[in-house]
Amino acid sequence: MQSITFRAMGCQMHAFLDSETDDANALLQSVPRWFAEWERILSRFRTDSELSALNRQAGEGWVRVSPTLWEVVNDALVAARLSDGLVTPTVLPVMEMVGYDRDFAQVRNGGAVAVPVDVPPPGDWRALRLDPARRAVMLPPGMRLDLGGIAKGWAAERAARRLARYGPALVDAGGDIAVRGARVGGEPWAIGVDDPLHPGEHLAILLLSSGGVATSGRDLRRWRQGDVERHHIIDPRTGAPAQTDILAATVVAPSLHEAEVAAKVVMILGRQAGMQWLNARPWLAGLLVTETNDILHTATLDRYIWRERVLEVSYE
Amino acid sequence: MAQRSIPSRTPAQAIKAFISTAAVAATLSGWALLAAQNRAAALQSDPLLSTLPVETAQPTITAPPPAWLMAPPPIPTLQPLITVVQPPAPLAPEAVVVNPAPPVSANPPALRDVSAPVTVSQPVQRPVPVVTTRSSR
Numbered sequence: 312m313q314s315i316t317f318r319a320m321g322c323q324m325h326a327f328l329d330s331e332t333d334d335a336n337a338l339l340q341s342v343p344r345w346f347a348e349w350e351r352i353l354s355r356f357r358t359d360s361e362l363s364a365l366n367r368q369a370g371e372g373w374v375r376v377s378p379t380l381w382e383v384v385n386d387a388l389v390a391a392r393l394s395d396g397l398v399t400p401t402v403l404p405v406m407e408m409v410g411y412d413r414d415f416a417q418v419r420n421g422g423a424v425a426v427p428v429d430v431p432p433p434g435d436w437r438a439l440r441l442d443p444a445r446r447a448v449m450l451p452p453g454m455r456l457d458l459g460g461i462a463k464g465w466a467a468e469r470a471a472r473r474l475a476r477y478g479p480a481l482v483d484a485g486g487d488i489a490v491r492g493a494r495v496g497g498e499p500w501a502i503g504v505d506d507p508l509h510p511g512e513h514l515a516i517l518l519l520s521s522g523g524v525a526t527s528g529r530d531l532r533r534w535r536q537g538d539v540e541r542h543h544i545i546d547p548r549t550g551a552p553a554q555t556d557i558l559a560a561t562v563v564a565p566s567l568h569e570a571e572v573a574a575k576v577v578m579i580l581g582r583q584a585g586m587q588w589l590n591a592r593p594w595l596a597g598l599l600v601t602e603t604n605d606i607l608h609t610a611t612l613d614r615y616i617w618r619e620r621v622l623e624v625s626y627e
Numbered sequence: 628m629a630q631r632s633i634p635s636r637t638p639a640q641a642i643k644a645f646i647s648t649a650a651v652a653a654t655l656s657g658w659a660l661l662a663a664q665n666r667a668a669a670l671q672s673d674p675l676l677s678t679l680p681v682e683t684a685q686p687t688i689t690a691p692p693p694a695w696l697m698a699p700p701p702i703p704t705l706q707p708l709i710t711v712v713q714p715p716a717p718l719a720p721e722a723v724v725v726n727p728a729p730p731v732s733a734n735p736p737a738l739r740d741v742s743a744p745v746t747v748s749q750p751v752q753r754p755v756p757v758v759t760t761r762s763s764r
Contacts, residue, residue, distance in 0.1 A: 325758055481758065486759070488758055488760055507762070513756065516756055528761070529762070
C-alpha cells in the first residue's frame, strides 16, 4: 500500500492507494496538486479564489463559474435541502462577525478578534439562484458563501474516485474520510474515532469498505471573542455558534458528503434531537460524545464497529 | 243522375217463396221429431247408460271429512346409507416419568486422553487504524 501526506485547505491530508505499481505511485503523487487546484477555486480565505470573486459579485447578476465551483455549490445546496437549512453555505457573514474571518491557524495564534456584535441572521439559501444551462450562479445582495466542510468533503471524494482507478483508495481530509473499495485481500479499512476528551486515543475502530466518515466537533476550532467562547459550527436559526451539549459527532454514511452534513446537523441539534434525527435515517450510523462524557451511538453503528471476538476453541 | 228502378214482386213469385219456406220448415220439424224418438230408444236399449244414477237435487253436506284427509301424510323415515363413526376422544396425556439422575460419584472417572493436540485460536488482533476521524484540524 502506498500513501502520501500533505497539508491543504487548512488541514492535514492523507491519501492511501492499495496498489504497488509505478502508475499508482505517480497518480498518488498528483493528489497534493489536485487539492491545491481545488483550494485555489474554493477557498474563502484567498482573495484570488473563484469563490471570493463570486462573493464579491453578489447582487450583480449572473456569474458563470467553473465546473468545480458549480459542483460544490450544488453540493452545498443539496446539503441545505437535506438538513432543512441547518447546514447552509450562507453563514459566511455570521462566521466573520463572530471572529472566524481568516484561516483558523491565524485565529488560534492570537490574532485580534473583534468584540462580539449583534449579527444578522444568515441569508436564506433558497434565494441563491442557479442556471444549469449556462452553469451560472446569482447571489442576492449581501449573500456570501462559505463552502468550508462541503468543499473539503467534495475534494476527498473526488480524489478517492480518481485514485480508485488503480486500486482500493482512502482519502482523509482533516478527519473527513472517503473510502473506495475494500483493501486488497478483501479486508475493510480500519478507521479510528478520536476521543475528544483524550485526543490521540480511540473511542472506537470502524471498519469500512466504501462510503464516508465525518466528524464534527467543537473541541478544536474554538476561540474567544471578548469574554465569549466561540466555535465554528453556526446554527442558522440563531445566527450564532450552536448551543449544543455535544462535543463531537461522528457519522458513517454511504457518501462522505452525506456523512459531513449529518455530523453537523447532529452537532447543531444536540444530544436528544440529534439522536432522533439519526435514528430516523437507518442508512446512517452515528457516535456522539457529550460534554458530560456520555458516549452514545445508533444501533446501526454495529455494522461498522470493530469488536474483539470471543475466543474460539478448535480441535485439530 | 241515373236512377235504378226496383221491380215490383209478382204474385207468382210470392207463391213460390211461400212454398219454399213452408217446405223447409216442414223438413226441419220432421228431423227434430225423428231425433227425439231415436234418443229415447237408445237410452232404453243401452245397459250402461241405463245404470247411471239419476241426478237429483242434494242437500248441503254437513258431515265431517274423513280422518285420513285431515291427518298429515306420513313422512317416511330415511335410513342412513353410511354410518358415521365418531372419533375417539383424545387420550389424556400420560405422565412422563423421568428417571432420577444418577447420584454424583464422589470419584469421577478420569478424563480420557485425546491424541490430537488442542489449540486455542488467537484473538483477532486489534486492527491498527490507518487514519483517524476527528473534527477538522
